[in-house]
Amino acid sequence: MIRVAEAGRLRPTLVTLTIAGVLLLWAAYALSGAGIIGRLPMTKLALSVICSIYIARAVAFPFLKPLFPGNSNTFWRVSSGICGFIGLVHLYGMLSLWRVL
Numbered sequence: 001m002i003r004v005a006e007a008g009r010l011r012p013t014l015v016t017l018t019i020a021g022v023l024l025l026w027a028a029y030a031l032s033g034a035g036i037i038g039r040l041p042m043t044k045l046a047l048s049v050i051c052s053i054y055i056a057r058a059v060a061f062p063f064l065k066p067l068f069p070g071n072s073n074t075f076w077r078v079s080s081g082i083c084g085f086i087g088l089v090h091l092y093g094m095l096s097l098w099r100v101l
Contacts, residue, residue, distance in 0.1 A: 026050045030090060033101055044101040047094045054087030
């Protein structure tokens with residue numbers, strides 16, 4: 001991606017903006033579930049899916065790793081650990097507030 005971005009291509013920018021947009025939406029749902037911002041539609045379903053995606057990403061790295069051979073073992077361990085931690089925090093919060101979601 002770095003080489004493609006250095007070549008002046010638009011794809012890395014679009015991929016990054018898409019990922020940032022998805023993470024921003026997920027953060028909004030987390031804040032909504034916590035009662036910090038107003039209720040968003042289908043909060044309970046959205047938080048369940050978001051939590052599942054984070055945890056699945058954390059445990060699926062052995063299967064994803066061959067698809068991205070340029071990423072180091074450190075990358076996979078750190079990014080999977082971060083996704084697992086975020087997924088577990090979301091799971092805890094979601095289960096704690098399940099009745100009021």
